[in-house]
Amino acid sequence: MPADPAQPPTGLVAGGPALARAALVAGLVLLGLWTLHGFLPALAWAVILAIAAWPAFERAGRRWPGQRRLVLPILFTTALALLFLLPLALLAVQAGREAGGLLHWLQEAQRSGLPPPDWLANLPLGGAQLRHWWQENLADPDSLAELLARLNQSQVIGMGRELGVSLLHRVILFAFTILTLFFLFRDGTALTAQALRASARGFGPTGERVARQMVASVHGTVDGLVLVGLGEGLLLGIAYALAGVPHPTLLGAVTGLAAIIPFAAPIVFGGAALVLAAQGAATAGLAVFLFGLAVVFVADHAVRPALIGGATRLPFLLVLLGILGGVESWGLLGLFLGPALMAALALLWQEWTAPRPG
16 A cells, blocks of 8 residues: 555654764764864863853953953953963073073083082982982093983984974964953853753753853862962962072972872972972971971862862862873863863762652
């Protein structure tokens, strides 16, 4: 019996157009991601920075509503760019000041060798062995020249070329991040509404809740990692200056950056304490080390759990696992992606295991 043309198709034929549309959408999304894969880290950083600064941008927008489209996006984008560029400029200026002294030191070393420094004898462990090795390899000009001759010049040039290409690539990604950040500030309200509607249509009410939870996780992570880490760097920078550590401002900035990553700050202030001990100021070195341990203990066990866990409603163990696992998998970007993913998974688990009525 022939089929009635007025009846809708059934079976696999009915699902054909839907499957074709799904395949087309999936193919286009994959092609788009493959096309932009080199810029995905820059896009992710721009989104994270925009989320972190959005509350302040909203307050400024309510106060000056006529400047939301151009002036405020430019001001906030410039301020965030300077937040990264000023420390790099400080490092560049310091490196430039030290370059002349380093070149003179290398020239003197090639002519007369490097005498062992006095602080080697003050090291509590391995001082005698290090002094003996220094005498055999660095104090004698001929031994030092032989040691320097082992360096392959072509390898050094190749490493310098690779470093230059990598630096240029990162500069381009940073510029693209800043450009994207401007458009996110300018069109952030419309983009947020579109993202919430898309998540609600695709995944229902759970999708919108997951998106809001991930945004809250980024806010808590920025407050708990970045701001607390910079605070640790400020306190320890003051301690470096009082104890007489060389270049306390630069070392304080390095400590603040290292403190963003859990368990990384002790490496920096521990090295500063060793420098003081090697210079004969063992008491000051011990004081810097103990003060650094106290600051890190309070920050990691009281301040950070309250900020991150309070924003994401996550146990600090999950936050810590998300941070460390994210750094291992995604690099510095994982500092924010890891806790956000843990927050989304925890919310899904809570909704899946919640008791049902009846």
